[in-house]
Amino acid sequence: MIQLRNVTKKYDKQEALRGIDLNINEGECIVLIGPSGCGKSSLLKSINRMIDIDSGEIRVFNQSIESYRVEELRRKIGYCIQGVGLFPHLSVKENIAIVLRVLKWKEEDIDQRVNELLSMTELPLSYINKRPHELSGGEAQRVGVCRALATNPSILLMDEPFGALDPLTREKVQLAFKEIQKKLHKTVVFVTHDVEEAILLADRIALMQEGKILHLDTPNKFMNLDKNEYGSDFLGKDYSLRLLKRFTLADLNLKEVRSFNSLVNLSLGSSVKDGLSYCLNAEQSIYFNDNNHIYELSYNDIYNFMQRINHE
Amino acid sequence: MNRILKNRVTLIYTLLFLVWIFQFDWIKETLLFFLDSKNTIVQRSSLFELAYQHSYIVLLSTTLSILIGLSLAIWVRLSRSEELKQIVLQFSTIGETLPTAAIIALSVPMIGYGNVPLVLALCIYGILPIVRNTIVGLNTIPSEVQEAAQGLGLTRLEQLIRIDLPLALPAILTGIRIATVINVSAATIGATVGAGGFGVMIIAGIRTYDTLMIIQASVPVIVMALWFDRVLRAN
Amino acid sequence: MKDTIRKVLGNLLILTLFFLPVGTFKPNRILNGNDFYSVNIFTFEFFLLALFFISYIINRKNRFLSIIRSLFLILLPVYLIYRIQAFQFIGDYDETIARISLHISAYLTIMGVIILLSTEKYPKIKIFMSLFLVLTAFIFNLFPMLGLSREFINRRETFNAEFFRHLTLAISSLLFAIIPSIFFAYQSTKHEKLREWIMGFINGFQVAPTLSLIALIMIPLSYLGSQFPFLRDLGIKGIGFLPSFIILTLYALLPITSNTYTALKQIEPSIMDSAYALGLNRTQIMFKIQFPLALPLIISGIRIALVQSIGNTILAGLVGGGGLGSIIFLGLSQSAADLILLGSIPVVFMALTSDIIFEVIEEKIKVRMGLSR
Numbered sequence: 001m002i003q004l005r006n007v008t009k010k011y012d013k014q015e016a017l018r019g020i021d022l023n024i025n026e027g028e029c030i031v032l033i034g035p036s037g038c039g040k041s042s043l044l045k046s047i048n049r050m051i052d053i054d055s056g057e058i059r060v061f062n063q064s065i066e067s068y069r070v071e072e073l074r075r076k077i078g079y080c081i082q083g084v085g086l087f088p089h090l091s092v093k094e095n096i097a098i099v100l101r102v103l104k105w106k107e108e109d110i111d112q113r114v115n116e117l118l119s120m121t122e123l124p125l126s127y128i129n130k131r132p133h134e135l136s137g138g139e140a141q142r143v144g145v146c147r148a149l150a151t152n153p154s155i156l157l158m159d160e161p162f163g164a165l166d167p168l169t170r171e172k173v174q175l176a177f178k179e180i181q182k183k184l185h186k187t188v189v190f191v192t193h194d195v196e197e198a199i200l201l202a203d204r205i206a207l208m209q210e211g212k213i214l215h216l217d218t219p220n221k222f223m224n225l226d227k228n229e230y231g232s233d234f235l236g237k238d239y240s241l242r243l244l245k246r247f248t249l250a251d252l253n254l255k256e257v258r259s260f261n262s263l264v265n266l267s268l269g270s271s272v273k274d275g276l277s278y279c280l281n282a283e284q285s286i287y288f289n290d291n292n293h294i295y296e297l298s299y300n301d302i303y304n305f306m307q308r309i310n311h312e
Numbered sequence: 313m314n315r316i317l318k319n320r321v322t323l324i325y326t327l328l329f330l331v332w333i334f335q336f337d338w339i340k341e342t343l344l345f346f347l348d349s350k351n352t353i354v355q356r357s358s359l360f361e362l363a364y365q366h367s368y369i370v371l372l373s374t375t376l377s378i379l380i381g382l383s384l385a386i387w388v389r390l391s392r393s394e395e396l397k398q399i400v401l402q403f404s405t406i407g408e409t410l411p412t413a414a415i416i417a418l419s420v421p422m423i424g425y426g427n428v429p430l431v432l433a434l435c436i437y438g439i440l441p442i443v444r445n446t447i448v449g450l451n452t453i454p455s456e457v458q459e460a461a462q463g464l465g466l467t468r469l470e471q472l473i474r475i476d477l478p479l480a481l482p483a484i485l486t487g488i489r490i491a492t493v494i495n496v497s498a499a500t501i502g503a504t505v506g507a508g509g510f511g512v513m514i515i516a517g518i519r520t521y522d523t524l525m526i527i528q529a530s531v532p533v534i535v536m537a538l539w540f541d542r543v544l545r546a547n
Numbered sequence: 548m549k550d551t552i553r554k555v556l557g558n559l560l561i562l563t564l565f566f567l568p569v570g571t572f573k574p575n576r577i578l579n580g581n582d583f584y585s586v587n588i589f590t591f592e593f594f595l596l597a598l599f600f601i602s603y604i605i606n607r608k609n610r611f612l613s614i615i616r617s618l619f620l621i622l623l624p625v626y627l628i629y630r631i632q633a634f635q636f637i638g639d640y641d642e643t644i645a646r647i648s649l650h651i652s653a654y655l656t657i658m659g660v661i662i663l664l665s666t667e668k669y670p671k672i673k674i675f676m677s678l679f680l681v682l683t684a685f686i687f688n689l690f691p692m693l694g695l696s697r698e699f700i701n702r703r704e705t706f707n708a709e710f711f712r713h714l715t716l717a718i719s720s721l722l723f724a725i726i727p728s729i730f731f732a733y734q735s736t737k738h739e740k741l742r743e744w745i746m747g748f749i750n751g752f753q754v755a756p757t758l759s760l761i762a763l764i765m766i767p768l769s770y771l772g773s774q775f776p777f778l779r780d781l782g783i784k785g786i787g788f789l790p791s792f793i794i795l796t797l798y799a800l801l802p803i804t805s806n807t808y809t810a811l812k813q814i815e816p817s818i819m820d821s822a823y824a825l826g827l828n829r830t831q832i833m834f835k836i837q838f839p840l841a842l843p844l845i846i847s848g849i850r851i852a853l854v855q856s857i858g859n860t861i862l863a864g865l866v867g868g869g870g871l872g873s874i875i876f877l878g879l880s881q882s883a884a885d886l887i888l889l890g891s892i893p894v895v896f897m898a899l900t901s902d903i904i905f906e907v908i909e910e911k912i913k914v915r916m917g918l919s920r
Contacts, residue, residue, distance in 0.1 A: 048463065050459070050462060050463060070465075071465040071466065071467050072465065073465070074462070074463060074464060074465030075464070075465035079460070079463030079464065081456060081459055081460060081463070082456075083454070083455075083456030083459075084456060084460070085454070085456035085457045085458075085459055085460025085461070086457075086460070087457060087460075087461070087475055087479075088457070088479065089478045089479055098464065098466070098474065099464050099465060099466070102466065102470055102474075144460070147460075147464070148464075157463075393552070395550065395551070395552050395553070396552055399552060399553060399556075406899070409854050409898050409899060409902045410858075410895055410898060410899075411857065411858025411859070411861055411894055411895070411898060412858065413858060413859075413861040413862060413872070413875070414858065414861065414875070414891040414894050414895055417861075417875045417878070417879060417887050417890070417891050418887065418888070418891050420879060420882075420884070420887060421884035421887060421888070422651075425882075493754050496756060497754075497755070497756035497757060497758075498756075499756075500756045500757075500758040500759060501758060501862070504865070504876055504879050504880075505879060510759070511758060514758055514759055514762045515758075515865065517762060518762055518765065518865060518866060521769070521785070523766050526762045526763065526765070526766060527763070527766070529759070529762075530759035530760075530762050530763045531759075533756050533759050534755040534756065534759050534760070537754045537755050537756055538751060538754055538755065541750075541754045
């Protein structure tokens with residue numbers, strides 16, 4: 001879907017991208033991660049030509065991005081930024097529909113599309129007449145996503161979109177986004193410096209440093225990075241622990257039991273990390289109730305599971 | 313229209329102005345009771361004609377200023393040239409320090425006497441606040457808004473019309489208000505360069521110590537200035 | 548090339564020397580003048596000009612080149628004016644009455660010089676030097692044939708008198724307005740309701756045409772003057788200094804009041820809280836904290852008021868208050884361009900100089916207080 005070949009970009013004397021090669025498949029969510037200045041934002045912005053590259057080629061929908069008129073290219077690609085950038089003088093509905101109006105859609109079609117998008121992001125339909133300054137941070141970000149998806153682009157570019165939200169809101173929005181992505185299967189390129197966000201959302205992670213992609217793989221495989229490499233420093237020595245957030249207890253295929261000592265407050269939908277946290281407080285197995293079934297969880301379950309995904 | 317009617321003070325101004333211009337005789341009697349008037353000069357133009365001339369001069373020069381000023385500011389914006397923006401801003405700032413009376417007087421050797429040189433001088437002087445306010449207003453648009461608009465695939469023109477100008481509207485309106493009010497004031501001086509307007513009667517009144525004439529022309533022009541100032545304030 | 552637009556614009560303006568009239572020769576005050584062009588006065592100078600234009604195309608960052616260019620630009624205006632007024636007219640004329648005026652390409656060239664100097668190093672100093680040379684040459688009567696000089700020499704005493712009268716009127720009305728303005732602004736911060744009334748009132752004076760206000764205030768003043776002779780002796784009469792002074796003072800109120808109000812309002816509450824917590828009383832806070840912090844904006848307001856005042860004082864000329872305005876209006880009534888120039892140029896000069904001086908003062912204060920780099 002998106003191919004970058006030997007892409008370079010320099011700002012004055014500073015090299016932001018030093019020869020990037022990357023293939024992004026249709027329907028996958030690839031997360032670019034790395035410290036400030038590693039080039040992840042520049043890479044993202046080069047795809048929809050918010051930044052012009054110095055050399056190399058970028059192809060989208062099997063065509064070079066230079067072959068499109070720049071506005072047409074951007075209308076086929078959704079773009080979400082950290083500050084959202086909602087237009088303060090327009091209502092929520094007009095914000096979302098702005099490109100549709102430029103494309104001269106009929107009023108009924110616009111109404112229908114706006115309602116569709118609002119329900120998909122779980123915003124009340126009554127919000128159509130609200131102004132941006134009346135929205136909370138999370139709501140504003142959702143409206144931004146609606147606006148980006150208005151023309152139903154197949155590609156979505158997101159530049160640290162949830163960075164300005166407080167941790168609680170951020171988690172909610174991340175999970176909501178994961179749900180939307182499951183339904184829509186957009187090709188998403190997502191930039192963040194938050195490792196846990198990457199673990200949660202990515203099909204593949206691209207770890208970048210100083211303008212180059214150091215390592216590109218699924219989140220699971222990142223566990224095996226050499227401990228001395230730069231990667232483990234940035235991703236954190238507790239990467240394996242963080243990875244546990246990606247999976248739920250349901251993925252562990254736990255045993256159902258009849259008898260138990262006491263129950264802990266978990267369910268099949270809880271993350272494996274939460275499960276491990278409870279295990280640390282117990283000597284042996286722990287038990288929890290989900291939908292009137294009692295399950296047993298022990299360290300071994302978790303360990304076996306990790307071994308399994310490691311060898312996939 | 314609604315804004316004019318809703319605001320009581322503006323309504324009072326409007327009524328006062330209209331009554332004064334068209335039915336001055338009602339007011340004349342009351343004033344004559346308190347003052348002594350000579351009425352030695354045969355007025356060449358009635359108050360109504362002067363009002364018409366004055367309004368015409370102000371509206372014409374302000375409209376021209378708006379057209380040229382906005383076009384200039386939009387051109388600067390679309391050119392994306394920082395240098396051009398700096399030059400235009402510097403010119404405007406320096407130009408605004410120059411006294412209006414001096415500009416009007418200086419236009420005489422170049423263009424001559426009468427209404428046309430006055431309108432020209434007022435037009436040029438009015439362009440300055442409009443251009444400056446518009447450029448500054450466009451400057452204050454948050455960068456995320458601009459980035460989002462670009463990322464959505466709006467052309468520069470669409471951006472300008474749908475996003476930039478609406479957001480800069482308060483600043484633009486302020487510039488227009490400043491230009492208009494200054495024009496009303498400067499047009500009174502126009503009488504010294506052979507133009508029409510209330511200034512003719514004011515100066516005639518000063519020269520002949522005719523208090524009635526002074527009041528007759530001063531009150532409506534002050535009301536006109538206050539009216540424009542009120543109506544063009546966005547709050 | 549950096550500053551491309553300015554360099555192109557400046558050079559184009561100087562280029563007009565080649566094809567637009569540069570001066571007008573008038574045998575006397577009344578007859579229309581004969582325009583003449585640079586070809587009529589320049590010979591080898593064209594070569595120098597050509598070299599000058601070429602130096603911009605070469606565009607090496609040569610220090611020597613830059614100095615030569617700046618020198619050329621600084622000397623150009625005064626040399627140009629000198630040569631223009633030295634033009635020899637072929638024909639009969641009375642030397643004592645004939646005069647020469649600058650025409651459009653001269654003015655455009657001077658504008659071009661200023662723009663080009665702004666692209667050099669230390670632009671403000673160089674522009675000042677160039678204009679200072681012209682001013683000095685003028686005052687020392689190095690341009691005898693210039694119409695402007697003629698009027699100046701003929702009316703030397705009147706000019707001086709009106710110049711100082713203008714300055715006095717503008718500055719005294721400003722000084723008179725400062726204390727009340729600051730007082731109003733301070734009261735406005737305390738009582739928000741009062742602020743609306745005060746601001747509305749003061750704003751009304753700004754908006755209303757100055758001429759009409761001056762005319763109106765003449766009425767009560769002349770009434771008082773005629774009814775009470777002792778007041779008349781004090782100077783309270785319809786015309787003269789007082790009506791202009793009063794209106795100019797009222798006019799100066801808005802910029803100073805508005806700026807002072809904003810300055811006081813934008814002091815961070817935490818600063819005020821600390822001051823109270825330290826045990827300072829109202830007066831101490833006012834003089835040691837509030838006003839020092841508000842000073843830059845107050846000075847800015849005074850600057851705006853002064854520049855406005857200098858411009859508005861022109862109108863005093865219409866009501867017998869004197870000032871350079873009387874020279875301007877005299878010129879307007881007689882269709883004498885040189886008189887108009889004689890009155891206008893000093894006013895413009897005063898306005899620009901005050902603006903610059905006060906901007907420098909503002910910067911110095913800001914740096915002293917650490918609000919600027």
